[in-house]
Amino acid sequence: MLKQHRELSMFVHHTIETHEEAGTRSSKTYQSFMAGAGSHRELGFIEKDMRNYITREVQNIFKEDDAKEFGKYLLRMKEKNQNFFFELNLEGDRCIKHAFWADARSKAAFEYFGDVVSFDTTYNTNRYNFVLGSFIGVNHHGQSTLLGCALIKNEDIQSFKWLFECWLRYMGGKAPKGILTNQCTSIQRLIELCMPKTIHRS
Numbered sequence: 679m680l681k682q683h684r685e686l687s688m689f690v691h692h693t694i695e696t697h698e699e700a701g702t703r704s705s706k707t708y709q710s711f712m713a714g715a716g717s718h719r720e721l722g723f724i725e726k727d728m729r730n731y732i733t734r735e736v737q738n739i740f741k742e743d744d745a746k747e748f749g750k751y752l753l754r755m756k757e758k759n760q761n762f763f764f765e766l767n768l769e770g771d772r773c774i775k776h777a778f779w780a781d782a783r784s785k786a787a788f789e790y791f792g793d794v795v796s797f798d799t800t801y802n803t804n805r806y807n808f809v810l811g812s813f814i815g816v817n818h819h820g821q822s823t824l825l826g827c828a829l830i831k832n833e834d835i836q837s838f839k840w841l842f843e844c845w846l847r848y849m850g851g852k853a854p855k856g857i858l859t860n861q862c863t864s865i866q867r868l869i870e871l872c873m874p875k876t877i878h879r880s
Contacts, residue, residue, distance in 0.1 A: 694728060745773050752779060761782035762781045764780075767840055769831075778828045779828075787824070788854075791816060792825065792852070797812070797814075798812055808829040809832070810829060828841050835865070838865055842868065842869070846872065853875060856877040856878075856879065857873070865880070
């Protein structure tokens with residue numbers, strides 16, 4: 679069947695989205711369409727068309743839905759605790775590009791244990807390719823204490839600049855005396871800009 683004659687109807691779109699949400703494999707979804715239509719010709723599209731739709735459209739729908747739910751979750755946290763802080767950087771008006779959040783315990787811990795802070799982006803979340811970043815301090819028992827978390831779309835200077843500015847805002851503009859990072863040395867210039875008196879080690 680020629681590509682220009684292949685088309686997915688609104689019913690097919692809706693069925694694919696429902697099956698994806700339920701976790702049904704795309705090959706099973708296609709087989710159910712085939713069983714209903716009787717043949718490829720009667721069906722009007724091939725499995726590749728369906729896979730392309732899933733990649734192009736359905737995953738974007740879920741990203742947008744998950745972004746909305748995550749935003750709602752952060753708002754609920756703020757309603758429960760006025761000292762909870764978050765900032766979102768949106769891509770367009772739907773998808774989250776970056777997110778930062780911290781609670782009152784993070785701020786209090788920074789007051790006591792914020793002389794030297796570690797910033798780490800070791801953990802990568804697979805589903806949406808976000809990088810999970812965390813600011814960590816060490817208390818007087820030698821235990822790690824969380825000073826803030828972030829999801830960032832990529833590890834570039836603009837992303838880090840946005841994140842460090844958010845974190846400093848929440849900490850009342852007070853920078854640590856020292857910071858340890860696992861990022862490339864180019865982040866040194868950013869730290870010099872955002873926290874000129876902070877000593878950086880990587």
